[in-house]
Amino acid sequence: MGDEISTLMSNSKNKIVLLRLRNNKTVRGNLQDFDIHMNLTLHEAEDISDNKITKLGTILLRGDNILSVSLPEEES
Amino acid sequence: MGDEISTLMSNSKNKIVLLRLRNNKTVRGNLQDFDIHMNLTLHEAEDISDNKITKLGTILLRGDNILSVSLPEEES
Amino acid sequence: MGDEISTLMSNSKNKIVLLRLRNNKTVRGNLQDFDIHMNLTLHEAEDISDNKITKLGTILLRGDNILSVSLPEEES
Amino acid sequence: MGDEISTLMSNSKNKIVLLRLRNNKTVRGNLQDFDIHMNLTLHEAEDISDNKITKLGTILLRGDNILSVSLPEEES
Amino acid sequence: MGDEISTLMSNSKNKIVLLRLRNNKTVRGNLQDFDIHMNLTLHEAEDISDNKITKLGTILLRGDNILSVSLPEEES
Amino acid sequence: MGDEISTLMSNSKNKIVLLRLRNNKTVRGNLQDFDIHMNLTLHEAEDISDNKITKLGTILLRGDNILSVSLPEEES
Amino acid sequence: MGDEISTLMSNSKNKIVLLRLRNNKTVRGNLQDFDIHMNLTLHEAEDISDNKITKLGTILLRGDNILSVSLPEEES
Numbered sequence: 001m002g003d004e005i006s007t008l009m010s011n012s013k014n015k016i017v018l019l020r021l022r023n024n025k026t027v028r029g030n031l032q033d034f035d036i037h038m039n040l041t042l043h044e045a046e047d048i049s050d051n052k053i054t055k056l057g058t059i060l061l062r063g064d065n066i067l068s069v070s071l072p073e074e075e076s
Numbered sequence: 077m078g079d080e081i082s083t084l085m086s087n088s089k090n091k092i093v094l095l096r097l098r099n100n101k102t103v104r105g106n107l108q109d110f111d112i113h114m115n116l117t118l119h120e121a122e123d124i125s126d127n128k129i130t131k132l133g134t135i136l137l138r139g140d141n142i143l144s145v146s147l148p149e150e151e152s
Numbered sequence: 153m154g155d156e157i158s159t160l161m162s163n164s165k166n167k168i169v170l171l172r173l174r175n176n177k178t179v180r181g182n183l184q185d186f187d188i189h190m191n192l193t194l195h196e197a198e199d200i201s202d203n204k205i206t207k208l209g210t211i212l213l214r215g216d217n218i219l220s221v222s223l224p225e226e227e228s
Numbered sequence: 229m230g231d232e233i234s235t236l237m238s239n240s241k242n243k244i245v246l247l248r249l250r251n252n253k254t255v256r257g258n259l260q261d262f263d264i265h266m267n268l269t270l271h272e273a274e275d276i277s278d279n280k281i282t283k284l285g286t287i288l289l290r291g292d293n294i295l296s297v298s299l300p301e302e303e304s
Numbered sequence: 305m306g307d308e309i310s311t312l313m314s315n316s317k318n319k320i321v322l323l324r325l326r327n328n329k330t331v332r333g334n335l336q337d338f339d340i341h342m343n344l345t346l347h348e349a350e351d352i353s354d355n356k357i358t359k360l361g362t363i364l365l366r367g368d369n370i371l372s373v374s375l376p377e378e379e380s
Numbered sequence: 381m382g383d384e385i386s387t388l389m390s391n392s393k394n395k396i397v398l399l400r401l402r403n404n405k406t407v408r409g410n411l412q413d414f415d416i417h418m419n420l421t422l423h424e425a426e427d428i429s430d431n432k433i434t435k436l437g438t439i440l441l442r443g444d445n446i447l448s449v450s451l452p453e454e455e456s
Numbered sequence: 457m458g459d460e461i462s463t464l465m466s467n468s469k470n471k472i473v474l475l476r477l478r479n480n481k482t483v484r485g486n487l488q489d490f491d492i493h494m495n496l497t498l499h500e501a502e503d504i505s506d507n508k509i510t511k512l513g514t515i516l517l518r519g520d521n522i523l524s525v526s527l528p529e530e531e532s
Contacts, residue, residue, distance in 0.1 A: 004109040005136060008117055022099070022141070023174070023219070033156040038115075038138065039190075041160055045222075060157060060221040062190065065174070067099070069136040070121075080261040081288060084269055098251070098293070114267075114290065143251070145288040146273075175326070175371070185308040191342075193312055197374075212309060212373040214342060217326070232413040233440060236421055250403070250445070266419075266442060295403070297440040298425075327478070327523070337460040343494075345464055349526075364461060364525040366494060369478070384489040385516060388497055402479070402521070418495075418518060447479070449516040450501075 008071070009034050017042070018070040019061065025049045027061065038063025084147075085110050093118070094146040095137065101125045103137065114139025160223075161186050169194070170222040171213065177201045179213065190215025236299075237262050245270070246298040247289065253277045255289065266291025312375075313338050321346070322374040323365065329353045331365065342367025388451075389414050397422070398450040399441065405429045407441065418443025464527075465490050473498070474526040475517065481505045483517065494519025 012031050019027045019040070026049045029042030040063065045056040088107050095103045095116070102125050105118030116139065121132040164183050171179045171192070178201045181194030192215065197208035240259050247255045247268070254277050257270030268291065273284040316335050323331045323344070330353045333346030344367065349360040392411050399407045399420070406429045409422030420443065425436040468487050475483045475496070482505045485498030496519065501512040 005111055005115055005117055008109070008134075008136060021219075027220075033160070035157055039157055041157055056220070056222055058160075058223045060160060060223075062215070062218055062220065063138070064140075064216075065219050066138050067097075067141050068103075068132070068138065070132055071134045071136075081263055081267055081269055084261070084286075084288060139290070140292075142290050143249075143293050144255075144284070144290065146284055147286045147288075173371075179372075185312070187309055191309055193309055208372070208374055210312075210375045212312060212375075214367070214370050214372065216368075217371050233415055233419055233421055236413075236438075236440060291442070292444075294442050295401075295445050296407075296436070296442065298436055299438045299440075325523075331524075337464070339461055343461055345461055360524070360526055362464075362527045364464060364527075366519070366522050366524065368520075369523050385491055385495055385497055388489070388514075388516060443518070444520075446518050447477075447521050448483075448512070448518065450512055451514045451516075 009069075012069075012071050015071065020067040020070070021065050022067050023065065027056070027059075029056070029059070032058075035063075038066055038069075040066075040069075085145075088145075088147050091147065096143040096146070097141050098143050099141065103132070103135075105132070105135070108134075111139075114142055114145075116142075116145075161221075164221075164223050167223065172219040172222070173217050174219050175217065179208070179211075181208070181211070184210075187215075190218055190221075192218075192221075237297075240297075240299050243299065248295040248298070249293050250295050251293065255284070255287075257284070257287070260286075263291075266294055266297075268294075268297075313373075316373075316375050319375065324371040324374070325369050326371050327369065331360070331363075333360070333363070336362075339367075342370055342373075344370075344373075389449075392449075392451050395451065400447040400450070401445050402447050403445065407436070407439075409436070409439070412438075415443075418446055418449075420446075420449075465525075468525075468527050471527065476523040476526070477521050478523050479521065483512070483515075485512070485515070488514075491519075494522055494525075496522075496525075 015031060016028060017031045025047060027045055028048050029045030032041040032043055034040045040061045042059050045059045047054040047056055091107060092104060093107045101123060103121055104124050105121030108117040108119055110116045116137045118135050121135045123130040123132055167183060168180060169183045177199060179197055180200050181197030184193040184195055186192045192213045194211050197211045199206040199208055243259060244256060245259045253275060255273055256276050257273030260269040260271055262268045268289045270287050273287045275282040275284055319335060320332060321335045329351060331349055332352050333349030336345040336347055338344045344365045346363050349363045351358040351360055395411060396408060397411045405427060407425055408428050409425030412421040412423055414420045420441045422439050425439045427434040427436055471487060472484060473487045481503060483501055484504050485501030488497040488499055490496045496517045498515050501515045503510040503512055
């Protein structure tokens, strides 16, 4: 990832992020870590697709399933 | 990316770009940054598919989901 | 994988993990080993999709089929 | 790309090319630049699928979406 | 593949393995060899999908089609 | 490509080849050039799918869309 | 490919092989050559899917379309 993109991700650590996945699911959680493949670890992850909330706990999500990462609570 | 292509992308920073995605969605936003994989960060992103506008906020979009990037407001 | 992600996976060895796959199946088992491609070996693996349990025994699962890995019994 | 293929593409710069895409769309435009991944920039691009013409402006099109590039106005 | 994963595969040589494929087929056979891409050779391979048995003889199966490898007769 | 495969392709230059594509289309044309990714340039290309002939002119076809290349007029 | 796998393929040169493809087609032919990507050349190739035989002549088949290679006439 480009430097600024990596910085943006780093700034989102320990914040709530919203992941749109390629399978049309939406997952929300507290970003713990990520790598250059956009593999992510989330705490207190929830699948919030289809107006339902399913608790997922701590998950490792493979980056190649991700469409986009939203940072709804970023205030900078 | 080739040099000219990278330059074109760089010239579009802080401008509104229109992304057509492989899943047939269309996303519009203010281009902040990009990397060699065409991973992009957008400010004030909006999903404008299907004649609806859904606010997405600041997003990081994985490049492998992109079909094309339009630069509708480029005047050079 | 990033160092912390690799650490998280290592800490899950000999614990029960829950795998969501790209084909919508869900597999549960005792994590034995993994590599940088997220290829995993599981003991006492079970396919628990569709409210049925199918015993799989010891399996090697290719990482490129994985959507996410949940660590439901992690207490740290 | 092989040398001759690269030369063919280079000779098509500033000419109208016709792109058939993997999603069955057809796009026409003035080729500005390309890179080794077949990422292309087009001026005055138009989606001409389904007997309709939709103006796209200047676009950057990811090469991995391309089926073929036709050079209808090449006279060499 | 990680060392332990490679060891597990090596220990399965000349044993019956069960392959679940990405196209939902199931293939069983005597594992002869494998490489780092999980390309496998099987003796006396059988397609056992859909409650039918189709003899395949000696086959080379490309690893990128594999979902998982089960080792049902492993006793260690 | 292996040496003999590359030689076979080279021997087919300036001959008519028949391409079966992954999207089930069939394209015929005079092979001009190719590279290690099996990207090909064809002169007087024609889409001959579905018992119709559509003239394509000179095209560059991305190799990752190809299923097979037939050399129907090879006499060696 | 692993050494033994490559040897197995080499031993099959000038023999009839049966290819199952990812698009569910089955192709039979006399193996001429192959490379590390499992790209193959076949003489007297035939599409034998759906209980029909279609002559294909000499073909180059891209390896990434292959599910498995059967060696029905191997006697070693």
